[in-house]
Amino acid sequence: MPTNNPSRIAEILARHQQAILEDWLLAQLAAFSARHNLISEADLRRQSADFIGIFGTACQAGTLTDIATPAWQPVRDFLASISRSRASQGFSPSETATFVFSLKQPLFAHIRQELAANAESLADEMWTATVLIDKLGLYTTELFQTAREEVIKRQQMEMLELSTPVVKLWDGILAVPLIGTLDSARTQVVMESLLQSIVDTGSNIAIVDITGVPTVDTLIAQNLLKTAAAARLMGAQCIICGIRPQIAQTMVHLGVAFGEVVTRATLADALAFAFREIGCTVSRQAPRN
Amino acid sequence: MNPPRSETLPLRSDEDLVRVRQAVRAWMVEQNFNLVEQTKMVTAASELGRNALVYGGGGSARLESPVDGGHGGIRVTFEDHGPGIADIAQALSNGFSTGGGLGLGLGGAKRLVKDFEIFSEPGQGTRVIITIRK
Amino acid sequence: MERIPILLVGEFLLVSIQVDLHDRLALALQDDLTTEVVKVRAKGVLIDISSLEIVDSFIGRVLGNIAALTAMLGANAVVVGMRPAVAITIVELGLDLSCLRTAINVDQGMAMLRLLLRPVASQGSDESAEK
Ligand SMILES: Nc1ncnc2c1ncn2[C@@H]1O[C@H](COP(=O)(O)OP(=O)(O)OP(=O)(O)O)[C@@H](O)[C@H]1O
Ligand SMILES: [Mg+2]
Numbered sequence: 001m002p003t004n005n006p007s008r009i010a011e012i013l014a015r016h017q018q019a020i021l022e023d024w025l026l027a028q029l030a031a032f033s034a035r036h037n038l039i040s041e042a043d044l045r046r047q048s049a050d051f052i053g054i055f056g057t058a059c060q061a062g063t064l065t066d067i068a069t070p071a072w073q074p075v076r077d078f079l080a081s082i083s084r085s086r087a088s089q090g091f092s093p094s095e096t097a098t099f100v101f102s103l104k105q106p107l108f109a110h111i112r113q114e115l116a117a118n119a120e121s122l123a124d125e126m127w128t129a130t131v132l133i134d135k136l137g138l139y140t141t142e143l144f145q146t147a148r149e150e151v152i153k154r155q156q157m158e159m160l161e162l163s164t165p166v167v168k169l170w171d172g173i174l175a176v177p178l179i180g181t182l183d184s185a186r187t188q189v190v191m192e193s194l195l196q197s198i199v200d201t202g203s204n205i206a207i208v209d210i211t212g213v214p215t216v217d218t219l220i221a222q223n224l225l226k227t228a229a230a231a232r233l234m235g236a237q238c239i240i241c242g243i244r245p246q247i248a249q250t251m252v253h254l255g256v257a258f259g260e261v262v263t264r265a266t267l268a269d270a271l272a273f274a275f276r277e278i279g280c281t282v283s284r285q286a287p288r289n
Numbered sequence: 290m291n292p293p294r295s296e297t298l299p300l301r302s303d304e305d306l307v308r309v310r311q312a313v314r315a316w317m318v319e320q321n322f323n324l325v326e327q328t329k330m331v332t333a334a335s336e337l338g339r340n341a342l343v344y345g346g347g348g349s350a351r352l353e354s355p356v357d358g359g360h361g362g363i364r365v366t367f368e369d370h371g372p373g374i375a376d377i378a379q380a381l382s383n384g385f386s387t388g389g390g391l392g393l394g395l396g397g398a399k400r401l402v403k404d405f406e407i408f409s410e411p412g413q414g415t416r417v418i419i420t421i422r423k
Numbered sequence: 424m425e426r427i428p429i430l431l432v433g434e435f436l437l438v439s440i441q442v443d444l445h446d447r448l449a450l451a452l453q454d455d456l457t458t459e460v461v462k463v464r465a466k467g468v469l470i471d472i473s474s475l476e477i478v479d480s481f482i483g484r485v486l487g488n489i490a491a492l493t494a495m496l497g498a499n500a501v502v503v504g505m506r507p508a509v510a511i512t513i514v515e516l517g518l519d520l521s522c523l524r525t526a527i528n529v530d531q532g533m534a535m536l537r538l539l540l541r542p543v544a545s546q547g548s549d550e551s552a553e554k
Contacts, residue, residue, distance in 0.1 A: 146360070192325060195507035202527050230510035235503060235526035303445035310477065311443065328477055328508040332516060335479040339446070383517060393480045397516035 007128055008121070009111065010059035013052075016110045021052050023106035031098050038089050047082065047099075054078050064128050067135050079140045087147035096144045100137040104130070166197040173274045174203045175267070179212035182220050191227040195234065204236045205274045209267045211242030221250045228261045237262065237277065241270035294354050300367070301347045306338045309350045313365060316352055320361050320423060329401040330363070330421055336394035337367040337417050343388060345369025345415055361423035370414035377407055427452045429459050435536055436460065436498075439471040449485040457492045467536035468493050471529055473504025483518045490523050499539045500524060503532035 062071025348369030
């Protein structure tokens with residue numbers, strides 16, 4: 001049972017800091033032998049030395065049974081930054097947790113050595129150390145998962161943006177060729193980036209080409225029409241082209257709610273319409289011969 | 290991870306309404322909601338705050354985070370002790386207004402922020418709660 | 424009370440809303456603009472809302488009123504610079520602002536106002552040419 005005597009872990013840690021650090025590094029290097037490409041030994045050494053320092057200070061200042069107390073704030077912050085950087089470096093959750101868990105062996109070895117003569121206190125301290133390191137390990141894993149989710153979410157957004165290039169066809173005319181399945185999230189990203197491009201380029205015509213979209217359900221048709229309405233509020237005109245007959249039906253039906261929208265069968269038709277709108281004429285030069 | 294927070298702002302004047310909008314915006318920015326999410330939440334808050342001001346004779350807006358002990362998110366509760374709404378379904382329908390408005394505020398706020406709850410009793414006042422989750 | 428400044432540029436009035444628009448201020452702008460249109464016989468009104476972070480039902484209604492009132496007074500109104508997030512929100516809110524004339528930015532708004540005046544002007548010159 002935890003006694004009221006202050007724990008001796010802090011003192012043991014302080015006295016054997018260097019030795020514990022070396023043993024800990026060896027344990028980590030063994031575990032990460034396959035991961036030299038992800039982190040250099042020098043970085044690992046620096047991180048580990050920093051952590052031992054901060055960890056030792058927290059052990060001296062705070063209670064060892066509650067890592068939520070202010071004394072453990074620096075340790076929590078440190079672990080947060082480690083989890084975040086490892087999540088983005090491509091470490092797995094268990095590899096990240098290993099950073100903390102692999103400290104157990106070296107720490108236990110030195111506790112055992114120090115307290116060999118006092119079985120009862122040895123058991124107490126081992127118990128305290130186990131619980132403490134498990135808590136820190138779990139904390140790291142949780143943080144890692146959150147950080148990883150953020151990375152994935154960001155990558156998804158980036159992919160969405162990449163897969164929907166807004167191109168400038170002519171001075172004042174933008175186009176987005178949509179290819180592949182349109183779900184609600186993707187439609188939203190496309191539309192937001194289209195509207196932003198309208199502002200950035202000062203274009204007043206935007207052509208949305210859905211030739212490459214296999215199916216357009218009512219929800220997507222509705223999103224397209226909402227975008228057209230938003231573009232109009234901003235002072236631009238949206239033309240939707242590449243529309244199959246049955247989708248055209250849906251559009252007309254929904255158009256009642258969102259105001260008229262210009263639709264054309266093909267990109268060429270849409271472009272011809274756009275040219276007329278901005279007062280451009282396209283003419284073929286007389287053949288030379 | 291973030292400690293729970295709350296802030297209650299009065300709604301007694303046009304300037305108060307601006308302050309509520311600014312507070313909602315600041316909380317949304319802090320939690321990294323994107324521009325469209327921010328704008329929808331602030332606009333909904335503006336509609337509901339104005340209703341509390343105009344029809345409820347003034348009231349308050351309370352901001353809270355996180356919601357249901359989750360990672361984040363923001364909940365705003367608008368409360369007044371005005372006459373209340375007898376027929377909530379009618380008040381929510383587009384175009385219904387007793388104040389010469391467009392009758393868009395309530396229904397529109399619900400479209401902007403899907404997580405929308407309204408409680409009202411005639412003579413007791415009105416409470417509207419909107420929540421956005423992370 | 425604080426007021427939103429109105430600039431006279433040629434025959435057009437220019438307003439750029441730079442502050443958080445509270446309801447009384449929006450109504451004051453509506454009054455000031457209509458008064459000013461009459462006073463200087465403006466041919467057009469340009470309202471730049473590129474700094475506005477939201478347009479709710481109240482502000483939307485005021486913008487609509489301004490357009491309708493200036494039209495009655497023989498001037499054109501154009502609203503420019505609405506942000507994408509604001510436009511998306513207005514559509515979701517269900518606010519119908521199709522009565523508004525809009526342009527992407529101040530330059531295009533000014534060009535639009537000038538263009539709107541032209542048919543009248545060219546008609547005038549045609550007539551004088553015929554005489
Ligand atoms: N807090 C409230 N207390 C009492 N009645 C309310 C309250 N909020 C809304 N109502 C009633 O519900 C009606 C509809 O509200 P809603 O916000 O949708 O439209 P509005 O305020 O009349 O116009 P708009 O918001 O479009 O300018 C109001 O006209 C009013 O009768
Ligand atoms: Mg209202």
